[in-house]
Amino acid sequence: MSIFIDRNTKVVVQGITGRDGSFHAKQMLDYGTCVVAGVTPGKGGQTFENQVPVFDTVADSVAATGANTAVIYVPPPFAADAMMEAADAGIALIVCITEGVPVLDMTRVSPYVQDRGARLIGPNCPGLITPGVSKVGIIPGRICTPGTVGVVSRSGTLTYEVVYQLTRAGIGQTTCVGIGGDPINGTSFIDCLQAFEADPETRAVAMMGEIGGTDEQQAAAFVRDHMSKPVVGFIAGQTAPPGRRMGHAGAIISGSAGTAAEKIDAFKAAGIGIAQRPVDFVPLLKDRL
Amino acid sequence: MNIHEYQAKDIFRRYGIPVPPGDVATTPDEAERIARAYGTGVVVKAQVYAGGRGKAGGVKLARTPADARAAALQIIGMQIKGLTVPKVLVTPAADIASEAYAGIIVDRGSKRAVFMVSPAGGIDIEEVAATMPEKIMRLPVDPRYGLLPFEATRLGFFLYKNPKLARDAAKIMRQMWQAFVGSGGSLAEINPLAVTTGGDLLALDAKMVIDDNELDRRPDIAALRDETAENPSELAARRANLTFIKLDGNVGCVVNGAGLAMATMDLVKYYGGEPANFLDIGGSSNPEKVVNALKIITRDPNVKAILFNIFGGITRTDDVANGIVAATRDAPLDVPMVIRLTGTNEEIAVQILQQHGFSAMTDMDDAVQKAVRLATGGKAA
Numbered sequence: 097m098s099i100f101i102d103r104n105t106k107v108v109v110q111g112i113t114g115r116d117g118s119f120h121a122k123q124m125l126d127y128g129t130c131v132v133a134g135v136t137p138g139k140g141g142q143t144f145e146n147q148v149p150v151f152d153t154v155a156d157s158v159a160a161t162g163a164n165t166a167v168i169y170v171p172p173p174f175a176a177d178a179m180m181e182a183a184d185a186g187i188a189l190i191v192c193i194t195e196g197v198p199v200l201d202m203t204r205v206s207p208y209v210q211d212r213g214a215r216l217i218g219p220n221c222p223g224l225i226t227p228g229v230s231k232v233g234i235i236p237g238r239i240c241t242p243g244t245v246g247v248v249s250r251s252g253t254l255t256y257e258v259v260y261q262l263t264r265a266g267i268g269q270t271t272c273v274g275i276g277g278d279p280i281n282g283t284s285f286i287d288c289l290q291a292f293e294a295d296p297e298t299r300a301v302a303m304m305g306e307i308g309g310t311d312e313q314q315a316a317a318f319v320r321d322h323m324s325k326p327v328v329g330f331i332a333g334q335t336a337p338p339g340r341r342m343g344h345a346g347a348i349i350s351g352s353a354g355t356a357a358e359k360i361d362a363f364k365a366a367g368i369g370i371a372q373r374p375v376d377f378v379p380l381l382k383d384r385l
Numbered sequence: 386m387n388i389h390e391y392q393a394k395d396i397f398r399r400y401g402i403p404v405p406p407g408d409v410a411t412t413p414d415e416a417e418r419i420a421r422a423y424g425t426g427v428v429v430k431a432q433v434y435a436g437g438r439g440k441a442g443g444v445k446l447a448r449t450p451a452d453a454r455a456a457a458l459q460i461i462g463m464q465i466k467g468l469t470v471p472k473v474l475v476t477p478a479a480d481i482a483s484e485a486y487a488g489i490i491v492d493r494g495s496k497r498a499v500f501m502v503s504p505a506g507g508i509d510i511e512e513v514a515a516t517m518p519e520k521i522m523r524l525p526v527d528p529r530y531g532l533l534p535f536e537a538t539r540l541g542f543f544l545y546k547n548p549k550l551a552r553d554a555a556k557i558m559r560q561m562w563q564a565f566v567g568s569g570g571s572l573a574e575i576n577p578l579a580v581t582t583g584g585d586l587l588a589l590d591a592k593m594v595i596d597d598n599e600l601d602r603r604p605d606i607a608a609l610r611d612e613t614a615e616n617p618s619e620l621a622a623r624r625a626n627l628t629f630i631k632l633d634g635n636v637g638c639v640v641n642g643a644g645l646a647m648a649t650m651d652l653v654k655y656y657g658g659e660p661a662n663f664l665d666i667g668g669s670s671n672p673e674k675v676v677n678a679l680k681i682i683t684r685d686p687n688v689k690a691i692l693f694n695i696f697g698g699i700t701r702t703d704d705v706a707n708g709i710v711a712a713t714r715d716a717p718l719d720v721p722m723v724i725r726l727t728g729t730n731e732e733i734a735v736q737i738l739q740q741h742g743f744s745a746m747t748d749m750d751d752a753v754q755k756a757v758r759l760a761t762g763g764k765a766a
Binding site: 172173196197198199200202203204206207222234235236239249250251252253254255256257260277279280304306307309310311330332333334335336337339340342343344345346347351352356372373374375 | 436491493494496497498511527528529566569570571596597598599601602628630632640641642643644645646647648650651652653654655660663665696698699700727728729749750
């Protein structure tokens with residue numbers, strides 16, 4: 097089992113003929129993801145890699161192929177429209193990889209997508225992977241292995257680092273989800289924790305947060321009140337100065353709020369195991385499995 | 386992107402918000418000339434990308450043109466939170482009856498832009514929130530409709546009992562919303578929003594932060610960037626498309642990805658060292674980025690060791706290795722370097738590095754400990 101993506105995931109790639117889109121569409125195909133369509137306005141009728149039909153609109157692609165998941169690689173000025181187009185076409189899961197989407201665009205996208213009943217992951221995220229089954233996004237497939245740990249994170253490469261260490265230690269994953277580093281995004285930590293709690297195969301969760309906002313504090317309260325499965329957490333940015341944006345648009349300590357210390361305290365109070373270093377996930381999860 | 390007070394006031398003025406006149410001076414002579422032209426007492430205010438200007442001595446009242454000159458002499462070139470003040474705003478002093486606060490932030494929880502207003506202005510709004518939360522009104526704005534007139538009226542009457550002032554304030558709220566949306570803001574503040582002794586509203590101070598992601602589609606706003614007010618290293622990094630933030634330690638860090646970069650800094654601290662910087666070379670591979678990153682880091686005389694931590698997912702580690710070789714061929718390093726890379730094309734990368742006399746490590750913890758040891762002369766880790 098897994099969360100959000102599985103064997104029935106049929107992917108349409110928005111921006112499939114672009115530099116990033118074509119590269120990662122190929123990677124997804126190689127991994128075995130069921131990529132059924134691509135979309136680039138004006139390039140409808142073409143075929144990608146001799147197997148994936150390209151359409152002008154998401155609606156056309158859904159009508160022709162039954163795609164139920166969209167992954168977005170279009171440039172930032174067009175990303176908001178791409179997310180809304182996917183939601184309007186009836187796509188159930190929308191994964192936006194694009195970094196640099198204006199935050200005021202996201203204030204409009206967020207209710208639009210929600211009103212149409214779609215789940216959005218990202219933007220500014222690496223996507224998600226159910227090892228051995230399907231990957232939607234850019235997480236390198238070979239660092240993952242199937243298993244029983246759910247992984248959720250605001251970061252890309254930090255997630256790879258942790259997953260790689262888990263895999264090397266023989267700890268496999270049900271699904272790894274990167275929810276993205278922007279201040280306003282779709283799926284939250286809590287959404288993922290809820291899904292992992294409900295997933296019979298997941299036996300423990302690794303959660304990687306960072307400075308900025310209160311998503312981690314709310315996640316901690318959710319773990320305390322609603323989760324039976326063990327959770328191990330890490331917070332990046334203990335050495336980050338206040339008021340500075342640490343690469344991710346959302347990674348900023350505003351005034352005195354959003355520090356690593358307050359998030360770690362919230363984790364501790366909720367009974368979440370604290371990984372002080374990325375490598376600590378291995379023994380902490382082994383103890384709990 | 387930060388913009389200066391005088392630039393935020395220019396934007397507000399364009400949207401009809403009443404702001405006091407003012408002119409910018411980069412020399413004491415100019416400040417004196419401006420003050421003389423106004424013929425009244427003036428306030429000389431540091432224009433710098435840092436808060437807490439008043440406490441730092443960057444805002445001075447000047448009764449005469451000579452006083453304005455003296456104030457400018459003191460303020461221009463002074464350091465506030467590590468940044469040099471490049472210019473001052475000279476603005477006529479106003480007679481104030483009361484001070485309120487008006488701000489727009491982007492709230493992550495409600496996923497909306499939120500108005501925050503308080504009749505307790507002129508002080509830090511966080512302090513008001515902590516000590517008298519009942520004096521703050523928060524109003525999330527539905528992005529589909531923008532700030533509706535009745536919402537603006539509610540904000541106005543929360544600030545002022547006097548109907549004229551309340552209506553004037555409501556108008557300013559609507560103008561402020563237009564300015565915020567029209568400029569791609571991530572924050573806008575008027576603090577204080579003053580009532581003058583003549584009974585008029587006046588935005589005495591203005592602050593705006595622009596969402597960096599808006600700049601490509603707003604060239605007029607992007608043009609407001611003042612490179613003379615930026616930290617020189619951070620300016621060089623931005624020009625090279627790198628995200629760099631200078632810190633006070635001595636272990637220079639070059640990492641791909643923001644989360645891993647923060648985790649690397651934290652690990653340096655964990656093993657008894659202090660990071661000299663945050664630096665994210667980004668996801669895509671490009672040897673040129675590595676060359677620029679090394680140039681920027683080695684400018685900092687505090688740096689006693691350089692640590693590369695590269696996890697090759699999308700980034701190809703051989704590209705990073707080529708960058709390291711290229712950068713050190715032109716300018717050999719004065720400080721030791723520890724290179725950790727793993728992932729995509731790791732074998733090729735290690736080979737490239739070895740051919741040029743570098744060694745590479747694969748374990749993050751080992752590499753960080755070694756870098757800390759080298760930076761501290763063996764005293765830590």
